[in-house]
Amino acid sequence: MSKETTLEEARAILVDLGLPKAQQNERTALCLLALLNLTPGKKWSKAESPRIGITPIMDWARKHYDKDYAPNTRETVRRQSMHQFVQAGISLYNPDKPERPVNSPHAVYQIAPQVLEVLRTYKTRKYKQKLEEHLSVHKTLAEMYAREREMAMVPLKVKDGVEIALSAGDHSLLIKAIVEEFAPRFVCGGTLVYVGDTGDKYGYFEVSLLAQLGVVLDNHGKLPDVVIYNAKKNWLFLIESVTRHGPVDSKRHTELEELFARCTAGRVYVSAFPNRKIFMKYLEAIAWETEVWIASAPSHMVHFNGPRFLGPYTNENS
DSSP, X not given: OOHHHHHHHHHHHHHHTTOOGGGOSHHHHHHHHHHHTOOTTOOGGGOOOOOBOHHHHHHHHHHHHOOOOOGGGXXXXXXXXXXXXXXXXXXXXXXXXXXXXTTXXXXXXXXXXXXXXXXXXXXXXXXHHHHHHHHHHSOOHHHHHHHHHHHHOEEEEEEXXXXXXXXXXXXXXXXXXXXXXXXXXXXXXXXXXXXXXXXXXXXXXXXXXHHHTTOXXXXXXXXXXXXXXXXXXXXXXXXXXXXXXXXXXXXXXXXXXXXXXXXXXXXXXXXXXXXXXXXXXXXXXXXXXXXXXXXXXXXXXXXXXXXXXXXXXXXXXX
């Protein structure tokens, strides 16, 4: 059995054990093989359970699989492969001396006995059953991570009886503030048309309402982060949530003007920021004849010059 074949089998096992995609790679596969002392050509039934440290794992990979990791990748191996093994219960950490300090150079890892039992049946008829039995009592790390992400999601009520969950992060928290703090103050009675989400591309989209205003799109990614319609004034608010990038600068203003060229409602462009510090970072880039809202001072707005405040511009008044 070649080195490449053994490595591919190890990577397949990582998937079977429910490791996240970020750990379904060659580096983590080599860590698994080192934990089992499974050299090329050695049968899975002969897998062992030595205690081994990070540097010895790297030395082992170099000796048996010709994978030469630089010394400065030691932390990557520890934090991006072995840490997840311990989290998933695949590997034990300092089983010989649990009280050993975390940063000790003598820290060692060892394959968990129940996992070793499963992997020794790999490529046999017993493997599937053993794997299922193991997974039935041990949650996979991918499942645990997914549950943690779900718990960290940002809930957002978009209309009566409808709530969505946005991906966790500052960007989504600012979107939530736009909908819950900005809209009631400055778009009173407005209807939410669109809410973007970094995880799902869009979290909420009233396609038919936008179509009624003359806008039919084939790429949601071009839309601003939040779109709100005020039917009473026939104004459409196009709002960018700015945490790391993306205010309504001159380039973005032109893009949105072209995108909404057939819109029958007047357009109001808003750049929303979580605080003044981030606002000041983008101050010089913000386009004229647009508005700025800062979540840390929700009852105020900043107007970037023009013949009117908080309203759409036409050829006559721009």
